[in-house]
Amino acid sequence: MATVYDKEISKSEVERFANISEDAAARIGKSFFPGAIAVNALPFLRHLPTWFPGAGFHKFATECRVCTDQMLNVPFRRVKERVVRTGLYLSDIFVDALTKDAGNEVSSLTARLLQCISDGQALAHEEDIKAVAATSFVGGADTTLSFGKAFIYAMVVNVEAQKKAQDEIDSIVGNKRLPDLSDRQNMPYLEAIYREVMRWRPVLPLGLSHVVSEDDIYNGYFIPKGLCIQKYIPHFVLTRQ
Numbered sequence: 692m693a694t695v696y697d698k699e700i701s702k703s704e705v706e707r708f709a710n711i712s713e714d715a716a717a718r719i720g721k722s723f724f725p726g727a728i729a730v731n732a733l734p735f736l737r738h739l740p741t742w743f744p745g746a747g748f749h750k751f752a753t754e755c756r757v758c759t760d761q762m763l764n765v766p767f768r769r770v771k772e773r774v775v776r777t778g779l780y781l782s783d784i785f786v787d788a789l790t791k792d793a794g795n796e797v798s799s800l801t802a803r804l805l806q807c808i809s810d811g812q813a814l815a816h817e818e819d820i821k822a823v824a825a826t827s828f829v830g831g832a833d834t835t836l837s838f839g840k841a842f843i844y845a846m847v848v849n850v851e852a853q854k855k856a857q858d859e860i861d862s863i864v865g866n867k868r869l870p871d872l873s874d875r876q877n878m879p880y881l882e883a884i885y886r887e888v889m890r891w892r893p894v895l896p897l898g899l900s901h902v903v904s905e906d907d908i909y910n911g912y913f914i915p916k917g918l919c920i921q922k923y924i925p926h927f928v929l930t931r932q
Contacts, residue, residue, distance in 0.1 A: 695828045696766045696799050697773060708766045715758035716829050718751075762829070763821040770801045800824060834894045841892035845884075856881050 692705050700708070730736045730748045739746040804820045846853040859880045864870045875882065900919055907914045914920075 692766075692828065694799060695824050695831075696801050697770050700769070704769065708769075711758070711761045711765055712825070712829050715755070715762040716833055718755045718758050721751075763825050766828075767801060767817075767821045767824060770799065771805055774802055774805050800827065837894045838888065838892075842884075842888050845888055845891070852884065856884055 692700060692708065696708070729745070736746070736748070739749075741749040801820060801824045804823070805817075846856075859878050860870060863874055863877045870878070903914050903916055903918045903920060906916050
């Protein structure tokens with residue numbers, strides 16, 4: 692939340708924004724994959740009146756729109772109002788975290804992009820900033836949480852593997868500092884655990900749906916424009932060898 696939106700957000704606001712985002716993500720997830728709702732597979736059904744039997748997707752779509760609008764706009768307005776109210780400039784609110792002075796604050800991604808617009812750099816329009824911020828927050832929070840839970844479970848039920856990983860960290864890093872990316876090449880066992888958890892419990896086992904933008908041919912197969920492509924990560928097959 693601090694990285695994407697604003698460091699100076701109260702606990703109650705964080706909970707409010709998080710609840711909005713989680714609600715929106717949950718609703719979108721119910722209609723994310725092709726076939727989840729009939730209208731995704733048969734687009735002409737969107738012309739059915741709301742009272743028609745089986746046309747409940749109209750209500751669902753309206754609810755999703757309300758949630759996604761709140762997810763895009765509520766935290767964004769909070770940051771924009773603060774930037775406008777305080778009259779902060781980019782040099783004041785965004786500095787390198789490694790070299791910042793005691794009196795400076797590290798700003799958020801949203802505040803930085805807004806300042807670029809106000810400075811006339813026109814890096815992005817507000818709608819683009821809203822989309823980038825919401826995607827970064829929801830995607831990062833959801834995927835990290837899912838992987839974290841899978842990793843913790845794996846370590847709890849595999850105590851020997853946990854001990855070997857801890858011993859490797861202690862031998863390379865010691866107890867005076869935290870590990871960083873430069874240590875990665877020296878900790879192959881921990882790297883193997885990370886990769887195994889990603890294989891065993893991928894965050895998106897069915898990948899993301901994509902629509903072909905133009906006719907294409909791949910390995911002799913004709914793929915027409917407009918076709919929905921669903922990637923599949925075969926972790927079930929790999930897990931069961």
